[in-house]
Amino acid sequence: MKKAILFVLLCGSAVLIQAQITSPVKRANFGVDADLRANFFDGFVEVGNDDWFNNGTAGSGTFIIDTTGASWILQQYTSTPSMRMIPFFRGMRYPQFTVVNNSMLIDGIFIRDHHGDDSTVFAAGSNKNGMSPASWTCPVSQGVPDKNDILDMMMHVRRAGPTITDSLWMFGGVSLASTTGNRYFDFEMYQTDIYFDRSTLSFKGYGPDAGHTSWQFDAAGNVTQTGDIIFTAEYSSSSLSFIEARIWIHNSAQSITPTAFTWGGAFEGATYGYANIVPKVSGTFYAGLQSTNNTWAGPFKVVLQDNSVEDNYTARQFMEFSVNLSKLGLDPLVNMGDPCKMPFRKILVKSRSSTSFNAELKDFVGPFDFFRAPMASASADVPMYCGTNGVSNITVNNALLTSLYTWTTPDGNIVGDSTGPSITVDQPGTYIVSQELMDSCGSSYAKDTVVITLDPSCSLLSSELLAFSAQLRDNIAKLNWTINNNPSAFYFEVERSYDGRNFTKLRRIYQTGETSLTASYSYPDDLQAVSKGVVYYRLKMVDKAGRASYSKIIPVALQEGRRTVLLSTNPVRSGTRLLLTGYQDEKAVVYLTDVTGRLLKTVTTRLLKGAAVVDLQGLNNWKNGTYIIQVILGNETFTEKMIIAR
Template identity: 50%
Template structure:
């Protein structure tokens, strides 16, 4: 229920109500807000330089597109023959690593989600579901149709800074396409601090916040923010243009007596009922002026490389007039910039999960209609590290540890409480010479606080001795067809034989063969071995040598790594995030078998799928995630001698 703040409260804040808006095409942070999805186009005309959601084929210019369009042609091709496939969802994230500086702007994140449409369960049940409720009370049906003017087709979100520095304005851009183009449209971008999700199998939301299902904002006595909470941006598009965008934050009602330092209250408070203690309070900037823009598309606006799937399953190329709406919000001006308001970290984010939904009318508490299930945002890959060899001799041998999923925009620093790093302690790879625990800390930018850490343990290997006492100068040369290894030993007369070992992943080694001692009267012996790699499918090969002495003692060399540069097999999983069915797009270099294993968030194997692949492009459907709870799953795909590992985010 809507509550107006008492007049004395409004007078106390002494801040005029601001409804600044722009309904004409604009460029903000070099991103076109013109209801046109093409980079290097502005207001329907070719204008090289501005960024946007997609690249229009054949267009030249320095403007960049932000959405990863990998696999678009394959998806559209399948639409032509598979009607059921048109009704499924998929997602695409930003084509650049998080925090990349592109065209002198810092790109934080971006996402496209294609929603289910028509009769489905990602809609609110008819009744009284509304903003201000505890999400635990929202109800969703097994299947239900909704008015086409409320049916979401595609949803876009992108956040960037207007320059390369953390002090530049932070902009949020949103886009939404709906099935119908008549009448007024009302929708919300709701942003959560918790791991909020929708469990489609059980038709319920989960991952609630602690304060009536949300996370509330907290302030000290001076109005400074001590904890960020949930945010909602509510938009109203009338038949002709954008008419209103309102920003609200989730608070305990008592906080209305505090004057926030970052923004002002603007007069509205809505909770689950008239007496609710928690609800969404409207806010406005401290200073007058525009903080949002928005408008609707013209007729025949290009819909992007994935096409447009309408409620009646028709696949279209272009939008009708007013079918796609676009908006921008200056989060810095609004007082929600984490650098200036939430602790000073340029990589701090004001939210982590986003729920997009439509409403029946202009009222903030109107009946909720369609929604796009909560999806993760500002979630760059967290550092994961592996050791090329998990065991080391007590002294004299070395191992390499590296980050398996490095971001070129992140910095990595290494520490150890009981080991020894012999290389530099910064970068994606280190070399160590002592068993112990090694820790990497990831910073999204050098100026940011710690984002993630990971740990690996190198264990002592008792049977081995110090290698560099008797084996040295172990090296190799890579050609197109072979790896040529060579090494030398002291006290050659004490050698019995060598075992040459190879690994494709740096962890699991196999024996390639043995070389017996070459009799010599000289104390130093020289040896070599050549390994044919013409049929190798992995991107790297790792080699080491085991020396077996005449007394039976085993000495293990250091590992050397070669980048083969011959990998052409490619794996793409989509949609990701996924709700149930995942498609595996495989570009294979040979005819053979592919094995796909799915592990749940606890590391348990939940399914194994064997598939035949042929040279060229293959698309394989995996249904292993149907009925599984939300979480982060791991797909391990083995194709020939090559292993791919990729996380799958399951949302419901």
């Protein structure tokens, strides 16, 4: 069983109380048991709980961290041992704000740190919490005592339910090289884009208030600006013994009574510093445990300080904790009234030498982005109309399924719906997309602008398709086409169909930029997974004026000698095409009759070897109804029904 944890908490009256966690717990359906496995809790298979990873245990519980490339990384650890010293990180495997297992997932990250001799450590001396990051110093290379050497860290934030008003929970995990003695670490979260510049071995992008961003309040104690946060913890050889939250403030802020939380009584700093906070209401709001022996270390395994790669953690090597950010008053819904605001932007994990909050800092990981959903970035497929107005599609290139995108224009025209990740427009103008992280946020997270122009003096000839063919060799269909007026082309979309009617896009190929009038293009389509039948291709050609046109349809037979006859469109309005495959340089006769057998139309054509298309046009004056098509190929007859409906 996991080690019991003793937490020393400060209540609202600043009187010390003790609350003991005696067993692993689940918070927001996430296992806090110093184990990394989903569908596994407190040493046993228990279907349903989420966790950092999954080692194959079946169940409805999901894992949070993206494991892409895990097998490759482990192979490199074996073939190239020097790779074991290279750090990497993985983000959350779901988009931000996705609801999974009735919990809203905000963000998650896993980071593997340098270890042994590296420069992402604090130089020996006076680097401490409460200092400006501008004053921290780092060596070119320096070893770290094993009790301070961070191997891996992970962090995840979610809401306990599917809505933005459910409690916000933070989960943290860290593994250290040493498993004995007292160890101390901090999870520090920043509002600014702080980063570590390896070329100068210094931190850049820190906040304006003595190197941090301070929390600010109005006279009534309401939060008017969120600032930097730090969670500090210490644990002995037997258990996690202390954890607290602090926020960066001006020392005068302690005279204000906050509405979201209570001052705990400690302040570390001068004009600015870190003050500890506790909830307005009593009760446990932290939980945490250390690993037992042989706890699975995840799909990336664990690389120890001596560069050995292990499948499992030893006892006390991995520590996991949870914090109820809503109860602590650090949820933007609680302190700002806006659940879609980001409580912090960057995370830095540090180890230190002793229990004092202001003790000497040792190792660090980061800073890394967190709570950073992709900000809308949009572009138009036709950014300029040539000579006259055309049609353009504007699309958010990095759209999130959970975000709401709303479009406006002061001088253009949106055709159809103005909500969604893409719009269609038919006039030049400025088009603005506003992104809300969820459709219930009510506030804009990001905006982007796309400008479509019109050049009235532009003269552009339409592109003309001179040739379009397909050749099948070794189950690869090679499509070739040649166009005239190549400079006027914008792009081509290769489309494929299995029935000659419903086509899907395979690839968009942009104009090569050649100045010559005639240009040739090609595209290979791998048909290894298609065992038999006929595949049909066509080209969608879009010019720089936004005009689109389609090529003829080309059939490719995958079974040699198999004859097929298919109508490309049915029902028919004014015309259709017959798609024929599997013939051998022969004559085809096509008869069109009504249901009584009365002959209405005859088409005779010579078919080359392979596949071909026979146009059946001029049907616009025919009455609605059912007609019979007979195709005579040698001594074989094929019959198809054709329906005309307008």
